[in-house]
Amino acid sequence: MIRYIARRLLLAVPTLAGIVVIVFLLLHLAPGSPVTAAGGESGRRISGRAAEEMRRLYGLDRPLPERFGKWILRVVRLDLGESFVDRRRVSDRILEALPYTLTLNGLALLLTLLIAIPLGVEAGGRPESAFDRISGAALFALYSTPSFWAALLLQTLFSVKLRWLPLYGVASDPEPSGLAGFADRISHLALPVVCLTYGSLAFYARMVRAGVAEARNADYVLAARARGLSRREALWKHAFRNALLPLVTLLGLVLPGLLSGSVIIERIFAWPGLGRLYFDSILSRDYPVVLALSLVGAVATLAVTLAADVAYAVADPRVRDGTAE
Amino acid sequence: MRTLRRLPGSGKAALAIVLLLWIVAAFSPAVSRAASDIRLENRLLPPSSSHPFGTDDLGRDLLARVVAATPISLAIGLTAAAVSLLLGFTIGGISGYFGGATDLLLSRFVEVVLCFPVLFLLLALAAFLPPSPAAVILAIGLTTWPGDARYARAEILRAKSLDYTRAAKAAGASTARILVRHLLPNVFAPLLVSAAFGVAWAILAEAALSFLGVGLPAPASSWGGILSAAPAYIEEAWWIALFPGLALFLTVSAYNLLAEGLRRATTERSGYR
Numbered sequence: 001m002i003r004y005i006a007r008r009l010l011l012a013v014p015t016l017a018g019i020v021v022i023v024f025l026l027l028h029l030a031p032g033s034p035v036t037a038a039g040g041e042s043g044r045r046i047s048g049r050a051a052e053e054m055r056r057l058y059g060l061d062r063p064l065p066e067r068f069g070k071w072i073l074r075v076v077r078l079d080l081g082e083s084f085v086d087r088r089r090v091s092d093r094i095l096e097a098l099p100y101t102l103t104l105n106g107l108a109l110l111l112t113l114l115i116a117i118p119l120g121v122e123a124g125g126r127p128e129s130a131f132d133r134i135s136g137a138a139l140f141a142l143y144s145t146p147s148f149w150a151a152l153l154l155q156t157l158f159s160v161k162l163r164w165l166p167l168y169g170v171a172s173d174p175e176p177s178g179l180a181g182f183a184d185r186i187s188h189l190a191l192p193v194v195c196l197t198y199g200s201l202a203f204y205a206r207m208v209r210a211g212v213a214e215a216r217n218a219d220y221v222l223a224a225r226a227r228g229l230s231r232r233e234a235l236w237k238h239a240f241r242n243a244l245l246p247l248v249t250l251l252g253l254v255l256p257g258l259l260s261g262s263v264i265i266e267r268i269f270a271w272p273g274l275g276r277l278y279f280d281s282i283l284s285r286d287y288p289v290v291l292a293l294s295l296v297g298a299v300a301t302l303a304v305t306l307a308a309d310v311a312y313a314v315a316d317p318r319v320r321d322g323t324a325e
Numbered sequence: 326m327r328t329l330r331r332l333p334g335s336g337k338a339a340l341a342i343v344l345l346l347w348i349v350a351a352f353s354p355a356v357s358r359a360a361s362d363i364r365l366e367n368r369l370l371p372p373s374s375s376h377p378f379g380t381d382d383l384g385r386d387l388l389a390r391v392v393a394a395t396p397i398s399l400a401i402g403l404t405a406a407a408v409s410l411l412l413g414f415t416i417g418g419i420s421g422y423f424g425g426a427t428d429l430l431l432s433r434f435v436e437v438v439l440c441f442p443v444l445f446l447l448l449a450l451a452a453f454l455p456p457s458p459a460a461v462i463l464a465i466g467l468t469t470w471p472g473d474a475r476y477a478r479a480e481i482l483r484a485k486s487l488d489y490t491r492a493a494k495a496a497g498a499s500t501a502r503i504l505v506r507h508l509l510p511n512v513f514a515p516l517l518v519s520a521a522f523g524v525a526w527a528i529l530a531e532a533a534l535s536f537l538g539v540g541l542p543a544p545a546s547s548w549g550g551i552l553s554a555a556p557a558y559i560e561e562a563w564w565i566a567l568f569p570g571l572a573l574f575l576t577v578s579a580y581n582l583l584a585e586g587l588r589r590a591t592t593e594r595s596g597y598r
Contacts, residue, residue, distance in 0.1 A: 018437030026449055140585075144578035146529055148536050149570030152555050156563045167559070253439075260444035264533060268556060278445060279537065282452045290449060298440040305440075 004313050012306055019298045020075065023291055024068055075295065081288040085281075090292045093277065100170070101273030104266070105258040107189065108196035116201050117240075120208025124243070125235045127213045135205070143202035147261060151195045151268045158191065165190055168270040192269040196261050200254065207250060211243025218242070249312050252305030259297050328514065328590050336586015342579040350396035359386050360393035361544070369562045379564035382554055387564060390551055391572050398547045398576065401462060401531045406523035408466025413473025414516060420474065421481030422504070432478070435471045443468055444533070451534050456542040465530045473519055477512065484511035514591035521584030525577045532573050548573045 074081070080090040119139075123132040159167040165187050166172060172184055215221060216239050224234040262275030270276075274293060281289035332340065367384035370376055378387035420431040438446075450464035484490060490507045498506075532549030534540035541547055548569040555566035 014433050015436050015440065018433060019440055022437060022441070026446075026453075140581070141578065144525070144581050145574055146532060146570065146577070148533065149552065149566070149573060152552070152559065152566035152570065155559055156566060160560055160563070256440065256442040259442035263442075263444045263448065264537065267537065279448065282448050282539070294441060294445050294449070297442050297445055298437075301440040301442075 001313070005310055008306065008309055008313075012302060015302055016299065019295065019302065020072065023295045023298070024071060026294060027287055027291055028064075080292040080295075083281075083289050084286045085284055085289075090288050093289060094274065094292060094296065097272060097274045097277045100271055101259075101262055101266070101275065104189070104192055104196060104271060104273060105262060107193045108200070108258065108261075109254065111193060111197045112200045112204055115197075116204035117208055120205040121212050121235055121240050123205070124209040124212030125216060125231070125239070127209075127216075132209070136209075139202040139205055142198045145198070147195050147199055148264050148268060150198065151191065151265060154191050154194065155268075168268070170271065188269075192265050192271055195265050195268075196258065199261065200257060204247075204250075207247060208240075208243060211246060212239050215239040215242045245312060245316055248315075249305075249308045252301065252308045255301045255304050256297065328517070328587065331590035332586045333589055335582055336590065339579045339582035339586060342575065343583060346395060346399060346576055346579070349392060350399050353392050353395050356389040356392050359389035361385065362389075369558065371562075372564055378568040379562065381551070381565055382558060382562075387551075387568055390546065391548065391569050394547050394551060394569070395572070397541070397545055398528055398531065398549075398573070401458060401465075401541075401547065402524045402528035402576075402580075405462045405465035405469075405527035405531065406520055408462060409469040409523055409527070410473055410516065410520055412466060412470035413519075414477040414512070416470065417474035417477030418481050418508075418512070421478035422485065422508070428478075431474075435474050438468075438471045443530075447530060447534065448537070448539060451539045456539075458541060458545070461531055461534060461540055464534070465527050469523065469526060469530070473523065476515065476519055480512045480515045481508060484508050487511070514587075518584050518588045518591065521580050521587055525580035525584065528573070528580070529577055 078091070080094075082088065083090055083093055119135055123129075123135050126132055155167055158165040168188075170185070170188055171181070172188075173181060212235065216235070218239070220242075221234050221238045224238045225231070229237070259275065262273055263279050264275070265271070266273045266275040267279055274297075277289065278293045280286075281293070329340070362385060364380075364384035367376075367380050368382055370380040370384075372379040376386050376388065378391060381387055381390065416431055416435070420428045420435075446468045447464055450467060451461060454460035454464065485508070487507075490503060490511075493503050493507055531540060531547060532552070535547050535549030536553045538553055540549055551569040552566065552573075555562075555569075558565055
C-alpha cells in the first residue's frame with residue numbers, strides 16, 4: 001500500500017516539473033518582454049523606475065536558465081508576485097476570487113452527480129430500452145450545445161422575457177440579509193450553475209451508463225438477483241457500486257473542465273471568480289496573474305488526480321498489487 | 326466506402342447535414358455583399374420576410390452573415406482538427422509503437438498538458454500570438470492534441486498485439502513495413518472517428534474564442550464572432566443570439582453524430598465492442 005502510494009507520488013514529480021516548465025515557457029512566448037507588454041499593450045505607461053523594478057523582479061536582464069532558477073525559488077516559497085494592474089499580491093487576488101468559483105463549480109458538480117448517477121444507472125440497467133435511447137439522445141444534444149449559446153438563450157427566456165431571474169451578477173443587494181438575501185443569492189446562481197452543469201452531465205451519465213451496463217450481467221449481480229433482491233436493488237447495491245470505482249479516478253479530470261467552463265460562464269454572468277480573473281488578466285496582459293492561475297489550476301488538477309488514484313488503490317487491492325488487467 | 330455504408334441511420338443523416346453545410350459554404354460568396362452591407366436605418370430589426378433572421382446592430386442582414394460565416398467556421402474547424410490529429414497521432418503513435426523510455430517520457434508530457442484547463446491554454450495562446458486565422462488554428466491544435474495522442478497510443482498498442490502484426494515481425498518485416506502495411510490500415514478507422522470528433526470540438530473552440538473576442542480579427546466573422554454582439558443587445562434583440570448559435574449547434578451535433586456513427590460502424594467491423 002505504502003509502496004504503491006510512494007511510487008505514484010514519485011511519478012507525479014516529473015509531471016509537476018513539466019507543469020512548471022510549461023508555465024515558465026508560456027510567459028516567454030508572449031510578444032515582447034512582459035515589461036513592455038504591461039506598459040504598451042494595455043495603454044498604461046510604465047515609469048522608468050517601475051519598469052526597472054519589474055525587470056529586476058523577473059530578472060529579465062539575466063540569462064534564461066538563471067531566470068528559471070530564480071522563478072522556481074520564488075514559486076517554491078509560494079511567492080506568486082504582484083499584479084501589474086493594481087500592484088496587489090497575486091495570491092490575495094486569487095484567494096478573493098476562489099470562493100466565488102468554488103460555490104459555482106461545487107454546486108454544478110453536485111447537481112451533475114445528482115442527475116447523472118440515477119440517469120446512468122437506469123439507462124445502463126436496461127441498455128437499448130426506450131428510456132436508454134431517449135435519455136441518450138437528449139444528453140447527446142446537450143453535449144453538442146455550446147455553453148455560451150445556452151447561457152444567452154436562458155438569459156433571454158428567464159431574465160428578459162419572463163423576468164424571473166436576474167441577468168447577471170452575484171446579488172442585487174451587496175449586504176444581503178435574512179431569507180430574502182439568501183433567495184436573492186440563489187436566484188443569481190441559478191442560470192450559471194445550470195449552464196456549467198448540463199455539459200458535464202452528458203459526460204458523467206455516459207460513464208455511469210457504460211459501467212453499469214457492463215456490470216449488469218456479472219456473476220455477482222446475477223447471484224444477488226438469485227438471492228431474491230429486486231432488479232433495482234441489484235443494480236444499485238451491486239452493479240453501481242462496482243461501476244463507481246472507475247468514476248472516482250475520473251473526478252480528477254473534472255477540475256480542468258470546470259475551470260475551463262468557468263472562464264466563459266463567469267464572463268457572461270459577470271461572476272467575480274477565477275475564470276473571470278484569468279480572462280481579465282489575459283486581456284490586460286497581467287502576466288503574474290495569468291502564470292499564477294495556470295500554475296495553480298494545473299497543480300490542483302495533478303493533486304486531485306493523485307488523491308483519486310490513491311483512493312482507488314485503498315478501495316481496490318488489485319490496483320495496488322498491480323494485478324488489475 | 327464500406328464504412329460509410331455501415332453507418333447507422335443517424336450517422337447517414339449527420340453525413341448529409343455535413344455535406345449540406347459544405348454546399349452552403351461553397352455558395353456563400355453569393356451573399357458576401359449582403360453580409361457586409363451596413364444600413365443603420367435597418368438596425369436591430371426583428372425577423373421578417375425580408376430579413377428572415379432579423380438584422381444586427383449595424384443593420385446587416387443576419388441570415389446573410391450566418392451563411393457568409395459558414396466557410397470560415399467549417400474551414401477553421403477542419404484545419405485545426407487536422408493540426409491536432411497530426412500532432413496527436415504522431416506523438417501517440419511513436420509512444421505506443423516504441424514503448425519503453427520513449428513511451429514513458431511522451432506519456433508524461435501528455436499528462437502534463439492535460440493537467441491544464443484547456444481554455445486557459447487556448448486563451449493564452451490565442452491572445453499572445455499575433456491575431457490571425459493561423460494563430461487561432463495553431464492555438465486550437467496545440468491545446469487539443471493530447472486527447473488524440475492518448476487515443477492513438479491505445480489504438481497502436483492494440484494493433485501491435487494483433488496476430489498478423491506479430492507474425493509480420495516474426496517473419497522479419499522492417500519497422501517501416503510494419504508501420505505502413507499493418508499498423509496504418511488498422512488505425513485508419515480510429516483516425517476517422519477522432520477526426521470527426523476533433524472537427525466538432527475545434528469549431529466549438531473557435532466559436533468560444535471569437536465569442537470572447539480573442540478569435541479571428543475583424544472583418545472576418547465566424548458564428549462565434551456574430552454571437553459576441555449578442556450579450557450587449559440581449560434585452561432588445563434575441564435573434565442575434567438565437568440564429569448564429571443554431572447554426573453552430575447544428576454543425577457541432579452533425580459532426581459529433583457522424584463521429585459516433587463512424588465509431589459504431591468501424592468497431593462492429595473489426596469485431597470488438
